[in-house]
Amino acid sequence: MMTKSLQIHPQDNVAVALVGLVKGNEMTVGKDRITLLDDVPAKHKYAMRDIDTDADVIMYGVLVGKATQPIKKGALLSTSNIRHASGEYRVSQRKTDWIRPDVSRWHERTFMGYHRSNGAVGVKNYWLLIPLVFCENKNVSLIHETLVKELGYQRASSPYAGLVRELKRLYQAGGTDEATLATAIDTETIGTGDRLFAHVDGIKMLTHTLGCGGTKDDARTLCGLLAGYVTHPNVAGATVLSLGCQNAQISLLEAEIAKRDASFNKPLYILEQQRIGNEADLLREAVQQTFMGLVQANEVVRQPTPLSKLCIGLECGGSDGFSGISANPALGYTADVLVALGASVVLSEFPELCGVEQELSDRCVDEELAGKFVHLMQAYQHRAEAVGSGFDSNPSAGNIRDGLITDAIKSAGAAKKGGTSPVVDVLDYPDKVTKPGLTLLCTPGSDIESTTAEVGSGATVVVFTTGLGTPTGNPIAPVVKVATNTPLYEKMNDIIDLDAGTVVRGEEGIEAAGERILEHIIRVASGEEIVKAEVGGHDDFIPWKRGISL
Structure with missing residues (x-):
């Protein structure tokens, strides 16, 4: 029989309703018998004993709130009768003893991962397209759209394309009432094309709204995050587009990459639009270099790990x-x-x-x-x-x-x-x-x-x-x-x-x-x-x- 409420920790003065509880019901929690004074919805809490104004509300064995008014035993806790409160904390004595679980059944288990030259192992093998500044979002998106379509990573069609076509057909046939349009059935299936690079799981882009206009610390932090993705075990290589004049400079990104992986040797292509000039030349060079990087990425295969x-x-x-x-x-x-x-x-x-x-x-x-x-x-x-x-x-x-x-x-x-x-x-x-x-x-x-x-x-x-x-x-x-x-x-x-x-x-x-x-x-x-x-x-x-x- 399913337990209807739970006291999580022996020191708690509140219990959690595991199902909806009805006012007047008598609950037994441990040795306590409690008559509910309110309906208590599932997931909510009720008082296991009287709680005075400004007294501690304890759950999980820690302070989680203070009563803002007297709360009777069996009453529902809500935002109207308790407020947030938490205990003070400081550096104290170490308590690092723990009970290790028995892991004998997993000692010899492995997963099939992508091994990198620095010893890290990924669970995916992606190529990344990254703008160093939001000004390059459009160019990154265009490269991404082109590559995923032509290399077999794009879905055959939106799962809703068939629905839109059927709605269009009904509308053109004069079916303008809601009942008629509601008969449209989505017959389109989701599929993928034939992938050219069987061992590359996908081409992903990291468009964002940063890179310029903030502080130098913002730029350094962004480059640190992007470097974390470039050096990530799930990533085979990356193409990065920079405008040129932004705070998030190429040198910052390179420094953050070196900080995370001093022997970094993945294929990485960084192109600067203001140096290259013509946008078409930038995109052509980015696509060509990315394709060659994908050829290298496709050589990595899953191995037991x-x-x-x-x-x-x-x-x-x-x-x-x-x-x-x-x-x-x-x-x-x-x-x-x-x-x-x-x-x-x-x-x-x-x-x-x-x-x-x-x-x-x-x-x-x-x-x-x-x-x-x-x-x-x-x-x-x-x-x-x-x-x-x-x-x-x-x-x-x-x-x-x-x-x-x-x-x-x-x-x-x-x-x-x-x-x-x-x-x-x-x-x-x-x-x-x-x-x-x-x-x-x-x-x-x-x-x-x-x-x-x-x-x-x-x-x-x-x-x-x-x-x-x-x-x-x-x-x-x-x-x-x-x-x-x-x-x-x-x-x-x-x-x-x-x-x-x-x-x-x-x-x-x-x-x-x-x-x-x-x-x-x-x-x-x-x-x-x-x-x-x-x-x-x-x-x-x-x-x-x-x-x-x-």
Whole structure:
């Protein structure tokens, strides 16, 4: 029989409704018997005991809010009776002991990856087209359109082309009423042409709105991010277009590439429009050089690779009240297994670590790293406050509607993605992951900016948990979507890969769900499974812009 509500941590004074609960029902949570004073929608919380005004609201064993008025035992928690609050934090003693999961079943497992000369291994083999400044977006887009069409990477047609043709036919035949037009049927199928380069997975572009008009720091940061993509294991080579006069100079990009890979030897073509002059000459030269680079890229083939070569980004978006009890802890177990195997995992979204800073700081392997994490968190919060905001503004309308009514509640559940292993490194955006184990990467909570950053730092696959649904993808790294609840998975399985709602229903434990996620990652990394975001063409790329414009 399915449990109807859950106390997550023994110290919690609130419980989570796993199904919709009705006012007057008597709930048994552990040794407590609680009569509900309100209807409690699924994913929302109710008080397990009386909570006085300004008293602590505890969930996941940490402070997640303060009562703004007396809350009776059995009453629904909402934005009208609690406010955001989180505990203070500082560099303290190390707490790096952890229980390593049994990974014997995966020790000999491999995935089929693309081996690079610097020892890194990718799960894809892409060619990149990159504008150093937004002025070159049009030229990059034109090159991309031409190459994907002529080299067999373009879909045979839009899946909606047949629908438009049928609507056009009906309209021309005089069928102007809604009922007649509604009979149009899409008969067009999605397909791909014959690819000339069988071992090149695709040609991707990273168009953006930056490169000039901001500060020099903005330009350096952008070049660092782009260098992360150029040197990424999933990338075989790149063509870069520069206007010439922008802040994001070619020399900056080259310096950032060298910083990330001192022995960089992938094919890289950088063309400057103001030096070449005629736009047609620029495009002709770019196409010719890119074609020759694709010939080289096609020589790389998949080879067996130990799982220790994986680098997994841990991401969430469109979170709900089940995120912290199903998909996120399941992914956290996956992360622990990968760390025990010698792989790298990346936890980002610093605004969504608000309230669990002390735990993560204590898990850092030394005081220097702990201090760096504390400094980055405090600096980020101060910058947000300087523009009249703060981490307490983080929950979206969708988050709140589905039970995440304070940032600390959202953060305590989001942090579960990071598992329990020690923190081996702390990076500021857009630095590169260099160590096996759990790395913390400073990024915003925004889904696409954070995913973009994780991949730029080296994540070869991103696992993205969601309770509300999102189509987010990435141009060069597969983004595996995991639903926190089964109704979402069934409703949006065209963009979601896995269902962790089995945990909520009691059909599967956290460890079993985490193992299932890992098996899916291995298939994706080997090219045996294509993620839904890639099928749908969701190539989302948004750099994080911290500075001001000048």
